[in-house]
Amino acid sequence: MKVIVDLCVVPIGVGVSLASYVATCERVLQQAGLTIRLHPNGTAIEGEWAPVMAAIEACHVAVHAMGCPRIFTTVTINTRTDRDQSLDDKLASVQALLG
Amino acid sequence: MKVIVDLCVVPIGVGVSLASYVATCERVLQQAGLTIRLHPNGTAIEGEWAPVMAAIEACHVAVHAMGCPRIFTTVTINTRTDRDQSLDDKLASVQALLG
């Protein structure tokens, strides 16, 4: 099943500077071969269910391996059976209406 | 890796009465043998990463099979390496402070 996901990984217990942890997650997602779009509050991801969820687990493993003892992650998952839709389609359909 | 998850499945394109879809998801989660706590806005889940995520995928499959063409799901994921914590521990630690 194809999914469009939005991911935000929040490391807890490692202070307030989180960019290095987010950058690690970006590299994990890139290496997984997923289509991704980094934005100010997270990362949009497009792919099949199993590899996307495996990549999110790999993000948790990588962030814990950096010494982070606790992680809080938000994920939104979109699936649809009526038609295929990409991340770029989703954005373009709104931008077209905004002119 | 053990996870504590909060799950909210929102069926789209099937009107405004969603309880039957949520009930279907509850049965899927129960049949997966996971520890779950239904609450007004979702379901708290405790388990290992892979079976929890497989059960959430099974919820999507079941809701689509009921004729729902589009699903939006929110998931929050908690992992920690410092200590083991259950759903009931998490709630009890706050309730103890509230007296």
Added chain:
Amino acid sequence: MKVIVDLCVVPIGVGVSLASYVATCERVLQQAGLTIRLHPNGTAIEGEWAPVMAAIEACHVAVHAMGCPRIFTTVTINTRTDRDQSLDDKLASVQALLG
């Protein structure tokens, strides 16, 4: 406008033990006179838009006042114009189907 909200406040930069911050938020919400239901992953809240959002802001003020430098909060907001629904109605409608 009436809202049903789910709230999860995540203090960042104060270590991994967060229960005291969550308990502070519970007291803020109680003192605001809102209908609330604490669950393992957050708090369900029922009320009018403005007082609910003001109470969530008061939670941020209170947690920062405890010395927390950064906060990440998730909120889900449900509104409907077709009928009135309470937190307890929402839970009961699913539980009735589960038998």
Added chain:
Amino acid sequence: MKVIVDLCVVPIGVGVSLASYVATCERVLQQAGLTIRLHPNGTAIEGEWAPVMAAIEACHVAVHAMGCPRIFTTVTINTRTDRDQSLDDKLASVQALLG
């Protein structure tokens, strides 16, 4: 209090084509004079607490006025007292590490 928010408004009960509702919300946010960045899964928003939350309420009012009977919205809220950070800073700090 300054906030960085991520917003995703999900109209329920109006079928599966949601772009027109999302475009309406974008216009509401623009007219509120907020700094916003549309992305594939939502909109990043920067501003002061009260006007940001008032603009989100105005999105709900506008979507209900389009005939939508039920709305499910996700909001993440970031506040920090240690330093000022903009949406663009937040993105740039990760991109700098990715090279």
